Amino acid sequence: MSITETNALPIGTWTVDPVHSSVGFGVEYMAGTFTGTFNEFDVAVADGVLKGSAKVASVQVKDPNLEAHLQTPDFFDAERHPELTFRSNSIERNGDELKIDGEITIKGHTEPVQITGVTSETIVDPYGSTRYGLKLETTIDRDKFGVSWNASLPNGEPAMSNQVTITAELQLSKEA
């Protein structure tokens, strides 16, 4: 059963609990998946609209040189585009499954994107607040956002895929 947009997520205004949430990415690189996370991000759901942003400067990977490289115009260009942003246009819910259509902006380029995921039921946490969880995932073509760095493998194939998976595991608390 599909529920209309306004009821897809719990009503009211909900803000992210950053300690118990994570936002990251994964991309096929050489022989496996390379992953990174954004340490600083903000997500809110209000009036049935989900909005999120992540600070490029907060990106974390396992190599400090690569972290520094990710800030440059070769990748995210943090100087001119310090944030990645997302805004939903519609949210459909079927059982606990979600389908979210929206727009993501990376490096100043905005593209439509479809996110799939699941939502939990609301619970009351030990501190008396109401919260629920979202697990969201989408795949984007980084080339469309001008994040086009690559290197060649010895066989001539590109070392890094253009397809990047963005994931978010979020816990949202109801604002009083």
Added chain:
Amino acid sequence: MRVLGISGSLRRDSYNTALLRHVGELLEAEGADFEIYDGLRDIPPFDEDEEAFVADAVSDLRQAIQDADAVFFTTPEYNSSIPGVLKNALDWVSRPFATNAMRNKPVAVIGASAGMFGAVWAQADLRKVLSTMGARVVEGEVAIGHAGDRFDQGHLSEPNLLEEVREVAQLLMAETRPKVMERLAA
């Protein structure tokens, strides 16, 4: 706007240094201040063991890049790539990587060679190196092949090539303006 010019050639009658002088004239005509860096010969071989006590020549180059709003490179091509002296100097400049002077610096690359292809591979390699260092590399390219026929006593004799150089200079200035405004506002 302050633009630093770096030629990858040490040769006294270098086509690339001559080309860089043209770049300077074009930039100055557009209102920029232009200075050619002439210390490339003095940069010691890069050695991580020496990083705690860098030579004055290295500090001077880092400072010159730091002080410039943009950097304009001209490069010859040696064995299908960048001259070793230029790569060596950039290896020094790139350290420490996360805060190196080239980060977010608008840069342009053009080149001349005595051969027919106009240093296109050296230019591509130099763009790759500068991008990796974090520079903001503008897209314009000028490849002047058969440089011996195109320079007359240090002057580029073909107006259409000068026009191509002017276009790259203007691209670099457009890329640099926001940073200059930022610097002046600070």
